């Protein structure tokens with residue numbers, strides 16, 4: 001998401017954006033900037049490899065207290081990242097504009113006849129090489145046509161390889177479920193402590209994922225759905241059974257039941273769970289466990305989804 005400050009800066013500079021990152025050329029350098037978590041990030045691709053003098057010059061923005069960090073890529077050092085901190089309120093975009101213009105002017109003065117190169121092969125634009133702005137993995141960058149199509153080919157192959165892998169969905173699901181059974185012990189443990197057993201949602205998710213991966217279940221979108229269903233089912237089942245075991249354990253101290261076997265007390269505990277107060281307590285536990293499990297699923301899904309090789313190289317202008 002681009003916040004209003006950067007949108008304003010984008011308009012002032014005549015830049016474009018791809019929904020998350022603003023990008024464009026100022027003189028002969030390529031700039032892109034985005035909002036991060038408590039930071040703003042400015043990336044610069046310069047037409048020439050930066051020497052020590054250039055680095056020193058760009059580093060001054062750190063010394064002036066504008067940037068919290070200035071880092072340069074190695075070999076070739078033609079890429080700079082500048083981090084602007086946001087402590088209490090947004091970092092002033094006018095200051096970022098000042099930095100962009102200063103660096104663009106400096107580079108244009110020092111390397112007046114140079115153009116931004118392809119970010120991959122370092123070829124400059126020529127009659128044979130066309131360098132354009134592409135989006136790769138969501139990041140806008142200058143690429144030549146040859147590199148763009150080669151990278152896309154590589155990504156396609158990676159995706160095909162993943163598609164060819166056996167999926168093992170059934171085996172993964174069964175193993176995930178078996179691995180989840182010991183999670184019930186965690187439920188019993190937390191009930192015994194008199195705590196809300198919500199954290200067990202995380203335990204069930206971790207176990208289901210472990211079992212599924214152990215059985216070499218393919219962790220694609222279907223795989224994530226399978227693991228999610230197992231962990232949700234076990235969150236419910238495990239909380240029920242865990243609660244019943246805990247009640248059965250407590251009944252051992254009750255004179256009416258202390259003579260009974262554990263199995264007998266265990267079956268009685270399901271009747272006890274019908275008592276309204278007990279039922280409310282159980283539902284509260286169920287809700288928290290499911291929420292925790294749901295959060296784990298959402299976070300994990302997001303991470304795995306992002307890592308799936310569905311990324312594309314897309315021409316932006």
Ligand SMILES: [Zn+2]
Nearest residue numbers: 118121144147
């Ligand atoms: Zn290239």
